[in-house]
Amino acid sequence: MPVVPSARLRSSLVGRLRAAGCVFAEDEARLLLATADSPADLAAMTARRAAGQPLELVLGWAEFCGLRLAVEPGVFVPRRRTEYLAELAAGLGRPGAVVLDLCCGTGAVGAAVATALGGVELHAADLEPAAVHCARRNLAPLGAQVHQGDLYAALPPGLRGRVDLLVANAPYVPTEEIRLLPAEARDHEPAVTLDGGTDGLAVQRRVIAGATPWLAPGAHLLIETGEHQAPATAAAFTAHGLTPRIHTCEERAATVVVGTAARP
Known part of the structure; x- marks a missing residue:
């Protein structure tokens, strides 16, 4: 089931992303929460991001000129x-x-x-x-x-x-x-x-x-x-x-x- 974010969960997620060096931790936390299908999915996605994987690869998509485009492993991430x-x-x-x-x-x-x-x-x-x-x-x-x-x-x-x-x-x-x-x-x-x-x-x-x-x-x-x-x-x-x-x-x-x- 989709993740229902609480203030505590959001704060914890932002803190973990900041500690991993993510400059835009608040924005990334919002995207991870909106994309994850379950608490377990959110935990796995957060771990991948904290380990340094590109956010777009973790999410499985990138926004480009207002479009949401699939991003798969082994593919250049659009800038x-x-x-x-x-x-x-x-x-x-x-x-x-x-x-x-x-x-x-x-x-x-x-x-x-x-x-x-x-x-x-x-x-x-x-x-x-x-x-x-x-x-x-x-x-x-x-x-x-x-x-x-x-x-x-x-x-x-x-x-x-x-x-x-x-x-x-x-x-x-x-x-x-x-x-x-x-x-x-x-x-x-x-x-x-x-x-x-x-x-x-x-x-x-x-x-x-x-x-x-x-x-x-x-x-x-x-x-x-x-x-x-x-x-x-x-x-x-x-x-x-x-x-x-x-x-x-x-x-x-x-x-x-x-x-x-x-x-x-």
């Missing part, structure tokens, strides 16, 4: 800063657009863009089987097709030249900096979802280099990146015939480079 990527993409799109969420993870960005625009043809792709499974759960209500494979190798040939919006939150943490990440990410998310190679741009460069054959005339490729990496990301866009523009959101510490394909 709030990535909402900026989704918002920019939605602002460039239109109903009926063909949208591709590459390196999709949970499918959060694709879900947010499709929901904002309504009536799009949505595709998503990821290399990791766990991500593909999770994305299919989240995107099935939107009629999306989720493909498994290495970047563009995962896609059906019929998408070539048709994609209006291509969004990618590819890994961009330099290899040597992964050890500096919070333990929640470092210990509980697959390295392949974080490691962007020596300068953090190895996967981004592959996304950019392979994008043009898949983009419709005038289409947009949007990639989340680090603020200090943005000039190099933009240079890669230019080198492959896309006109780049760097966008930043200081409130969310988010940086996105948008590249636009030429029109005939």
Whole structure:
């Protein structure tokens, strides 16, 4: 049966979360209480969180652009800063657009863009089987097709030249900096979802280099990146015939480079 929170239980839960180093202990306690199905479930969830597991993994869901999306073990947890990527993409799109969420993870960005625009043809792709499974759960209500494979190798040939919006939150943490990440990410998310190679741009460069054959005339490729990496990301866009523009959101510490394909 659902947990009926008392003031004493709530206070005890907040205290335990604070002792474990949870900065937003009150908010986390509220979410745990609202999600747990029983006192035993609450105790197990609290123990997992206190042991350092990401809150979203403990809850089994994450909020992203107002949507509640399933989060499963072995999948990259969507970050709030990535909402900026989704918002920019939605602002460039239109109903009926063909949208591709590459390196999709949970499918959060694709879900947010499709929901904002309504009536799009949505595709998503990821290399990791766990991500593909999770994305299919989240995107099935939107009629999306989720493909498994290495970047563009995962896609059906019929998408070539048709994609209006291509969004990618590819890994961009330099290899040597992964050890500096919070333990929640470092210990509980697959390295392949974080490691962007020596300068953090190895996967981004592959996304950019392979994008043009898949983009419709005038289409947009949007990639989340680090603020200090943005000039190099933009240079890669230019080198492959896309006109780049760097966008930043200081409130969310988010940086996105948008590249636009030429029109005939």
